[in-house]
Amino acid sequence: MLITRHKDRVYTYIYLIVKNKDLTEDIFQDVFIKVIQSLRAGKYRDNGKFLAWVFRIAHNLIIDHYRQEKMNKVYSNDDFELDLFNSEKFSDDNCEDIMIRSQVHYEVKELVDRLPSDQKEVIVLRHYKGLSFKEIADDTDVSINTALGRMRYALINLRKMIEEKQLSLLIS
Incomplete structure (x- = not known):
């Protein structure tokens, strides 16, 4: 009788947390299985707080579900519009790629080699060695603004050379 009386409130409580009808129904069913098992085993003492006790069971089962989901980290194609597992991101590069x-790396290296030495140095330190502009300034004994200016001019010069040679440096 208590289960029948409170089933709508318990279902709503679960749904408001998980926001998924199928998951709500699964957890709702598990809650009342656990409630019935606990009642039969004599684990509930009637102190007038039956609904609060059921909510606590529901809450714990919701937490258990998300912990289990986090541990399993299972992904389903049903959750995505695109085919998640048939993606270029997960495929091996083919010979053409x-x-x-x-070829693109070779052409970029050739362009960088044609830059004035101070601009080339900034490009190499920033993009190939991963240094910050502060580190570049310290290593080359110039101000940060000078390092930034050299980078700016290097990029402008690279763009000009790319346009002159009509290069396409896109990697698919």
Whole structure:
């Protein structure tokens, strides 16, 4: 009788937290299985707080569900519009992609080599060695503004050379 009386409130409580009808129904069913098992085992003492006790069971089962989900980290294609597992991101590069990437890297290296030495140095330190502009300024004994200016001019010069040679440096 208590289960029948409180089932709508318990269902609503679960749904407001999980916001998924199927998951709500699964947890709702588990809650009342646990309630019935606990009542039969004599684990509930009637102190007038039956609904609060059921809410606590529901809350604990919701937490258990999300902990389990987090541990399993299972992804389903049903959750996404695109085919998650048939993506270029997860595929190996084919021979053509490798050759294109190699050619683009070669062409960029050739362009960087044609820059004035101070601009080339900033490009190499920033993009190939991953230094910050502060580190570049310290290493080259110039101010940060000078390092930034050299980078700016290097990028302008690279763009000009790319346009002059009509290069396409896109990697798919």
